[in-house]
Amino acid sequence: MPKSQPNVVIILFDDLGYGQFGCFGSDISTPNVDALAEGGARYNRFHVTGLCSPTRASLLTGRNHHRVGMGQLTESPQTSPGYSAHIPTSAGTLAQVLRNNRYNTMAVGKWHLTPRWERSARGPFDRWPLGMGFERFYGFLGAETNHWAPDLVSDNGPVAPPKGPEEGYHLTEDLTDKAIRLIQDQQQTGTDKPFFMYYALGAMHAPHHAPQEWIDRYRGQFDEGWDVWRERLVERQKELGIMPAGAEPSPRPEWVTPWEEMSPQERRLCARSMEVYAAFLSHTDEQIGRLTRFLAELDILDDTLIFVMSDNGASPEGGLFGSNNYHQVAGDHERDEQETLEQIDELGGFKSYNHYAWGWAWAGNTPFRLWKKFTWLGGTRTSLIAHWPNGISEPGTVRDQFCHVIDVMPTVLDIAGITPPAEINGVTQMDLDGTSFRESFSARETPSARTAQYFEMVGSRAMYCDGWKVTTNHVGPTPPLENQLIPGSPSYDTDHWALFDLNSDFAENNDLSAQHPEIVTRLVNMWWTEAGRNNVLPLDDGWLFRRNRRRAPQQPPRRWVFRPGGSPVSEFVLPPLRFGFTLTATVTAGESANGILAAFADWNQGWSWYVLDGRPVFVVKLFGRLYRFPAEVVLSAGDHTLSVDYRQVKGSGGTVVLHVDDKSSGDGRIAEDLPWFWQMGHPGLLVGRDQGFPVCDDYTPPFVFTGLVHTVVLEVPDEPPARPKAQASTGFAQALRHE
Incomplete structure (x- = not known):
């Protein structure tokens, strides 16, 4: 006998293309997701915002992303209300509403709804999961993490992974273990309360990490390239009813290199990067299977x-040919093809922070054009599967209703019999923007509950109404590679609004703006009305480097004192090191001392200061290059004061000077400027030990200091030098600075 309120599980993938599930046409093995589709319903006209934080905000609040302050990523908040990165208390979440109506609420995985400067032990914790309606949380707060050695949080505090990668650790497996454990703990208490599990995967966001045995399954499968793969995908989509039989896919754009025109080395690299991605997806699918099998064992899957x-x-963030370390692409750094070829067997492994070529992103979004960040369908139309045997008729079929991520929360509340509350915790709630599509569960041919929806993401704009869609050809200034290669308008004043009849033109192929200027005018006017109503204005097409940036309420101090034994200190609260810094450690060393003094990040990009066989060493890993600076002396047993002094040099790079007991003991030069931001995939600064992967092969974490580290002091200049205009590049890493 089904309960009146079913359990709810939302499985949210990251950066997954429309056609990459098997049940949406791919030849990548996803049997467990496919089984959910076979037992439920697939929606082939489901839409999202085009970017991670905004979609998550809309999913969990049932409101448009700008209206709840999440018009962009939490890493780049602005003073404008639509881009504050602060979801207001008047926009209560699905978790808050369900918790107030008998549900236990739990979340695992990626959060990405906390402003960057609030992701530390000092809080505040209002915008962490437990502050937004979840009773339990296990996962990571940022945009991405290293799947072998992640930056983890449990409830309101950082934790280390339960084991290391050499012991078989992988984040997706860990998240699934935790999801199963949380559900098991709730179910075995004898409660009749339903639960809400928000299972937000780090997959398929880069880095694309997968166990080697999964990668080996795909050897050679993508050697024919993305053009052939996409053609076959279109055929399967039509066979499955995902794509209408008479529809045509968008053509290959000029900025995606034809496979046959690439060199053998380039084809080899790109094929391998897709093998790794496919392995990552299949491995993730297996973890979903573990979760659904557990629900079946509990006899609660059907309800x-x-x-x-x-x-x-x-996502296209791997660039033209992919990368073994996409910090280089994200930081606008020149790619070294030969270096990547030499590392080809490391793709997906411990020493990679990899991403595939953007030709695979284009193919993965078949049959649409463009990708993440654009309001063309390649960025905003994604696969949706609903599985509920006790409530969905005609399982295994495809629904073609137009729906949007804001409609998910109203649908869940409708099914659970819950009226959206007028207030939560004494705060009057804004109306939901979403509309329930529950009726489509039982009536496959029912008309779409949603007839209109605006879109805006990083300057790209679109408006849908009654089957018509207008979309701009706007291409913002960043990322630079897109700006250089993708044709389009760089200015709002010259944007062209293309018009498509999506009822007959499934993939936005035929621009009808010249034939129907009156429809264009009507929809563009609708867009401006919606923009005003939803706090979209003022427009800003910066990717992460944006005008009117909101400053952290508390600016980082210029002097920091750290002691061993504490949790990692997030880079998001530390000052930038780019313009210069001094590290000073007071230690008591024994004979032939060894161990970490202070370390940040790992061999993908980071720095470490340690003692090796009694000799202090400072190393920096930057854009694939290792800089190593050993001291000239070996420490004697006893107390010492050690320091590293970095000063930026006019032009590029900087100098490093080591001191032992106030005496110079070695120096050198770093040829490149230090980044504004090192990497997202690491927990932060550690003192007296390291965690995860090392910065270089001199040591293996934790490499605890064998003597005593009393304090490590970090000091940065009081007034950083004025930033030259040449440094005002809007690159991904540079934009994430502390202002």
Whole structure:
């Protein structure tokens, strides 16, 4: 006998392309997701915002992303209300509403709804999961993390992974273990309360990490390239009813290199990067299978409402040919093809922070054009699967209703019999923007509950109404590679609004703006009305480097004192090291001392200061290059004061000077400027030990200091030098600075 309120599980993928599930046409093995589709319903006209934080905000609040302050990523908040990165208390979350109506609420995985300067032990914790309606949380707060050695949080505090990668650790497996454990703990208490599990995967966001045995399964599968792969995908989509039989896919754009025109080395690299991605997806699918099998063992699968979706379309952030370390692409750094070829067997492994070529992103979004960050369908139309055997008729079929991520929360509340509350915790609530599509569960041919929706993401704009869609050809200034290669308008004043009849033109191929200027005018006017109503204005097409940036309420101090034994200190609260810094450690050393003094990040990008066989060493890993600076002396037993002094040099790079007991003991030069931001995939600064992967092969974490580290002091200049205009590049890493 089904309960009146079903359990709810939302499985949210990251950066997954529209056609990458098997049940949406791919030849990548996803049998467990496919089984959910076979037992439920697939929606082939489901839409999201086009980017991670905004989609998550809309999913969990049932409101448009700008209206709740999440018009962009939490890493780049602005003073404008639509881009504050602060979801207001008047926009209560699905978790808050369900918790107030008998549900236990739990979340695992990626959060990405906390402003960057609030991701530390000092809080505040209002915008952490437990402050927004979840009773339990296990996962990571930022945009991405290293799947072998992640930056983890449990409830309101950082934790280390339960084991190391050499012991078989992988984040997706860990998240699934925790999801199963949380559900088991709730179920075995004898409660009749339903639960809400928000299972937000780090997959398929880069880095694409997968166990080697999963990668080996795909050897050679993508050697024919993305053009052939996409053609076959279109055929399967039509066979499955995902794509209408008479529809045509968008053509290959000029900025995606034809496979046959690439060199053998380039084809080899790109094929391998897709093998790794496919392995990552299949491995993730297996973890979903573990979760659904557990629900079946508990005999609650049929009365659990499960949604499977992605936050946006596939990502192009690997650039033209992919990368073994996409910090280099993200930081606008020149790619070294020969270096990547030499590291090809490391793709997906411990020493990679990899991403595939953007030709695979284009193919993964078949049949649409463009990708993540754009309001063309390649960025905003993603796969949606709903599974609820006790409530969905005609299982295994495809629904073609137009729906949007803001509609998920109203649908869940409708099914659970809950009226959206007028207030939560004494705060009057804004109306939901979403509309329930529950009726489509039982009536496959029912008309779409949603007839209109605006879109805006990083300057790209679109408006949908009654089957018509207008979309701009706007291409913002960043990322630079897109700006250089993708044709389009760089200015709002010259944007062209293309018009498409999505009822007959599934993939936005035929621009009808010249034939129907009156429809264009009507929809563009609708867009401006919606923009005003939802706090979209003022427009800003910066990717992460944006005008009117909101400053942290508390600026980082210029002097920091650290002691061993504490949790990692997030880079998001530390000052930038780019313009210069001094590290000073007071230690008591024994004979032939060894161990970490202070370390940040790992061999993908970071720095470490340690003692090796009694000799202090400072190393920096930057854009694939290792800089190593050993001291000239070996420490004697006893007390010492050690320091590292870095000073930026006019032009590029900087100098490093080591001191032992106030005496110079070695120096050198770093040829490149230090980044504004090192990496997202690491917990932060550690003192007296390291965690995860090392910065270099001199040591293996934790490499605890064998003597005593009393304090490590970090000091940065009181007034950083004025930033030259040449440094005002809007690159991904540079934009994430502390202002």
